[in-house]
Amino acid sequence: MSxxxxxxxxxxxxxxxxxxxxxxxxxxxxxxxxxxPYASIVAEAFGENFDFPTPVVESGGSSAGLKRFCEGxxxxxxxxxxxxxxxxxxxxxxxxxxGVTDIIEVQIGYDGIVFASDINGNTFAFTPDDWYKALSxxxxxxxxxxxxxxxxxxxxxxxxxxxxxxxxxxxTKHGTREVFEDKVILAGCEHTGDFEAYKAANGDDEKAAEKxxxxxxTDGVSVDIDGDYTETLARIDSNKDGIGxxxxxxxxxxxxxxxxxxxxxxxxSTESIATGEYPVSRPLFFYVKKAHIGVIPGLKxxxxxxxxxxxxxxxGPLAEYGLVSDPELVEVQEAVANETVLGGxx
Amino acid sequence: MTDISQTPDTTPVAKPKGSxxxxxxxTKRRNAAEGRFKLYGIAAIGIGxxxxxVLVTKIVTAGTGAFQQSFxxxxxxxxxxxxxxxxxxxxxxxxxxxxxGYAPLISAALEAEVQxxxxxxxxxxxxxxxxxxxxxxxxxxxxxxxxxxxIGNTVSFRFLVNSxxxxxxxxxxTRESIANDKSxxxxxxxxxxxxxxxxxLYKTFNPDFIFGSDASDQRPEAxxxxxxxLGSLFMMLVVLALALPIGVAASIYLEEFxxxxRLTDIIEVNISNLAxxxxxxxxxxxxxxxxxYMHLPTSAPLVGGLVLxxxxxxxxxxxxxxxxxxxxPSIRDAALGVGASKMQSVFHHVLPLAAPxxxxxTIIGLAQALGETAPLLLIGMVGFIASNxxxxxxxxxxxxxxxxxxxxxxxxxxxxxxxxxRAWGGIIILLIFLVTMNTIAVILRRRFERxx
Numbered sequence: 001m002s003x004x005x006x007x008x009x010x011x012x013x014x015x016x017x018x019x020x021x022x023x024x025x026x027x028x029x030x031x032x033x034x035x036x037p038y039a040s041i042v043a044e045a046f047g048e049n050f051d052f053p054t055p056v057v058e059s060g061g062s063s064a065g066l067k068r069f070c071e072g073x074x075x076x077x078x079x080x081x082x083x084x085x086x087x088x089x090x091x092x093x094x095x096x097x098x099g100v101t102d103i104i105e106v107q108i109g110y111d112g113i114v115f116a117s118d119i120n121g122n123t124f125a126f127t128p129d130d131w132y133k134a135l136s137x138x139x140x141x142x143x144x145x146x147x148x149x150x151x152x153x154x155x156x157x158x159x160x161x162x163x164x165x166x167x168x169x170x171x172t173k174h175g176t177r178e179v180f181e182d183k184v185i186l187a188g189c190e191h192t193g194d195f196e197a198y199k200a201a202n203g204d205d206e207k208a209a210e211k212x213x214x215x216x217x218t219d220g221v222s223v224d225i226d227g228d229y230t231e232t233l234a235r236i237d238s239n240k241d242g243i244g245x246x247x248x249x250x251x252x253x254x255x256x257x258x259x260x261x262x263x264x265x266x267x268x269s270t271e272s273i274a275t276g277e278y279p280v281s282r283p284l285f286f287y288v289k290k291a292h293i294g295v296i297p298g299l300k301x302x303x304x305x306x307x308x309x310x311x312x313x314x315x316g317p318l319a320e321y322g323l324v325s326d327p328e329l330v331e332v333q334e335a336v337a338n339e340t341v342l343g344g345x346x
Numbered sequence: 347m348t349d350i351s352q353t354p355d356t357t358p359v360a361k362p363k364g365s366x367x368x369x370x371x372x373t374k375r376r377n378a379a380e381g382r383f384k385l386y387g388i389a390a391i392g393i394g395x396x397x398x399x400v401l402v403t404k405i406v407t408a409g410t411g412a413f414q415q416s417f418x419x420x421x422x423x424x425x426x427x428x429x430x431x432x433x434x435x436x437x438x439x440x441x442x443x444x445x446x447g448y449a450p451l452i453s454a455a456l457e458a459e460v461q462x463x464x465x466x467x468x469x470x471x472x473x474x475x476x477x478x479x480x481x482x483x484x485x486x487x488x489x490x491x492x493x494x495x496x497i498g499n500t501v502s503f504r505f506l507v508n509s510x511x512x513x514x515x516x517x518x519x520t521r522e523s524i525a526n527d528k529s530x531x532x533x534x535x536x537x538x539x540x541x542x543x544x545x546x547l548y549k550t551f552n553p554d555f556i557f558g559s560d561a562s563d564q565r566p567e568a569x570x571x572x573x574x575x576l577g578s579l580f581m582m583l584v585v586l587a588l589a590l591p592i593g594v595a596a597s598i599y600l601e602e603f604x605x606x607x608r609l610t611d612i613i614e615v616n617i618s619n620l621a622x623x624x625x626x627x628x629x630x631x632x633x634x635x636x637x638x639y640m641h642l643p644t645s646a647p648l649v650g651g652l653v654l655x656x657x658x659x660x661x662x663x664x665x666x667x668x669x670x671x672x673x674x675p676s677i678r679d680a681a682l683g684v685g686a687s688k689m690q691s692v693f694h695h696v697l698p699l700a701a702p703x704x705x706x707x708t709i710i711g712l713a714q715a716l717g718e719t720a721p722l723l724l725i726g727m728v729g730f731i732a733s734n735x736x737x738x739x740x741x742x743x744x745x746x747x748x749x750x751x752x753x754x755x756x757x758x759x760x761x762x763x764x765x766x767x768r769a770w771g772g773i774i775i776l777l778i779f780l781v782t783m784n785t786i787a788v789i790l791r792r793r794f795e796r797x798x
Contacts, residue, residue: 024643026734026745026746028644028645028746030726030729033759036563036729036730037562037563037564037760037761039730040562040563040729040730041562041563041564043562043730043733044561044562044565044730044733045445045484045562047733047734048445048484048487048488049444049445049487051441053734054733054734056645056729056730056731056733056746057729057730057731058644058645058726058728058729058730058731059728059729059756059759060726060728060729071638075643076637076641076642076643076644078644227759228759229761230758230759230760230761230766247761249761250761252527252528252529253529253761253762253763254761254763255523255524255525255526255527255528256519256523256524256527256763259526260526310444310446317480317564320564321563321564
């Protein structure tokens with residue numbers, strides 16, 4: 001019985017201290033799994049160089065992170081949300097409704113999205129047109145909008161080998177999917193001129209035409225990957241004809257298994273993305289709750305450290321890992337130092 | 347039988363009774379059926395064993411690498427003009443030198459070592475420094491802050507090398523495979539070869555993998571499972587402290603005291619149902635109740651333990667009830683017959699006899715909870731979490747931490763293949779725990795179980 005008493009009292013102590021342990025002493029971050037590696041590198045270096053404990057970085061996706069960010073102000077809500085896309089209007093509104101009014105937006109740099117296939121397979125030089133033709137649910141053939149008939153890459157573009165089309169694209173819950181649709185499929189749709197056909201078919205409605213453009217085929221040629229890039233890699237490993245969509249940093253860590261395809265004749269690299277030559281890239285952000293600055297120790301220091309030259313600059317560890325440094329980093333540093341909030345002038 | 351009676355003429359009238367050694371067709375068929383069934387059984391066991399062998403071989407071959415790590419021995423001159431410009435050994439001034447300030451010292455030390463060993467290389471000191479882990483700078487800084495008096499001296503260190511170099515030492519990375527790799531080059535591998543031949547770069551057992559904390563994506567070589575092991579430990583303490591008393595009390599009441607009626611029937615059915623609920627559901631429940639409603643801290647082992655308690659309770663209740671039922675009624679009757687109260691008969695006689703069964707059930711329930719990942723995903727225990735060892739018992743329950751299965755899941759998602767190896771290594775450690783717990787359960791049952 002004494003054991004029962006002991007364990008009961010141990011739990012009681014823990015429960016009491018749970019309510020009294022209001023003073024959280026480490027920064028809590030959650031959000032995009034694309035930003036997670038960068039945030040973890042910063043958090044680790046932050047813990048090593050400052051007297052604050054190492055911040056905790058959870059993954060879960062941009063949308064989930066921003067949702068938790070917007071739950072309210074207080075110790076048991078997160079301080080920073082990582083996002084691989086800009087915060088949306090409705091999220092800002094949801095935040096405001098919950099009392100999170102002052103949000104500091106910090107753009108940390110750019111991330112490239114690359115197309116890669118098995119290292120021993122054929123080499124590809126893509127254009128957005130090729131991807132649109134290969135994956136869109138409907139394409140224009142002889143002036144008619146028909147269900148996508150292409151089965152092999154040489155049907156899409158005579159320069160390609162006769163390899164069956166098998167694409168592994170990020171699922172709809174990923175921020176990467178949005179970029180893939182906008183910068184590749186939609187760009188190809190517009191460039192090939194098929195957009196006009198969609199517009200005509202949708203009664204001149206541009207929005208509906210765009211939506212029809214980016215609708216991917218569902219006959220098994222294009223596979224949505226809801227997991228992480230490791231899953232895409234495993235799929236390519238088992239289907240050597242597969243071509244997958246990856247983040248640049250992931251590809252650079254797995255160059256022994258993957259070869260990267262060029263896009264519009266540009267090889268993806270941090271340099272070609274920084275100059276804007278490589279077309280498929282997107283900015284990465286994190287959002288800071290201003291109300292928590294001064295309450296959670298180390299929050300502002302963490303945000304400033306994240307965008308400091310020695311971290312996020314072109315020679316810093318983030319760039320080394322695959323982040324494309326923001327050319328306007330100085331302005332970002334100023335914005336963080338001044339705690340400039342969203343929509344608050346500036 | 348009807349067939350026979352319809353055609354009586356064909357049946358021999360007086361068939362001699364066959365010898366028992368003479369098997370008739372029917373017996374042969376029955377024996378053949380038995381033989382076939384035995385074969386099926388052996389085949390089933392064979393398939394099971396084969397799966398086990400494949401699984402264990404895969405885990406062991408993929409994971410043992412994680413227990414070894416490559417190190418480079420270097421003597422570093424802790425230059426005063428870099429580390430303590432004012433020269434007054436003021437700890438605050440020393441702390442101002444960030445980890446980035448230590449990188450040149452390490453590169454210089456490596457360059458000196460290469461010259462001392464007479465190794466020819468075209469690499470610049472910075473390029474040479476890239477074969478070392480990024481964790482070295484932090485290690486060195488921590489050492490200097492802990493021992494400020496050593497500034498100015500030359501100190502010998504054992505540094506971790508980069509995950510690519512470590513992969514090369516383990517045969518995972520080859521000269522061919524790094525053709526497009528930006529993190530490492532062939533001249534660097536040539537340098538590694540020469541350092542290895544000189545005996546300063548070697549592979550050895552790495553206790554930091556078992557006891558260390560998680561590391562960021564850039565330094566897989568420094569990552570360890572120790573902190574998340576502590577997270578698992580604190581979670582198991584919560585589960586044990588809650589699930590055992592609640593589960594045992596509930597089962598004793600249901601089995602010994604509760605009247606048999608509709609209500610107890612419903613409770614009984616629901617306990618069985620609860621045991622079959624997918625664990626992710628408990629995660630969602632935990633998020634809604636413990637974090638959003640009760641405002642307990644996220645990612646805390648306390649919350650993880652509470653969620654796993656919900657999951658383990660049915661297992662404990664079911665096994666406890668089974669072992670209470672197995673105690674023969676004569677024990678209870680005898681106790682009541684000599685004047686014991688109902689409660690005395692239960693606590694003095696029935697419960698001690700049922701204890702081995704209860705313990706076995708509890709240990710198996712704990713083992714199940716230890717390997718559970720799904721509910722932890724929802725209460726924020728996956729990510730870069732297990733980076734600080736908790737500094738005390740209360741912090742152990744309340745400060746964010748991961749758990750072993752969650753840490754393995756997280757590692758398997760990361761880009762660098764070196765993390766993949768660590769994920770398998772983590773599986774080995776987790777399996778050792780599970781096998782140990784199950785073995786203890788079996789031993790307890792064997793040694794203390796009474797049969798009537």
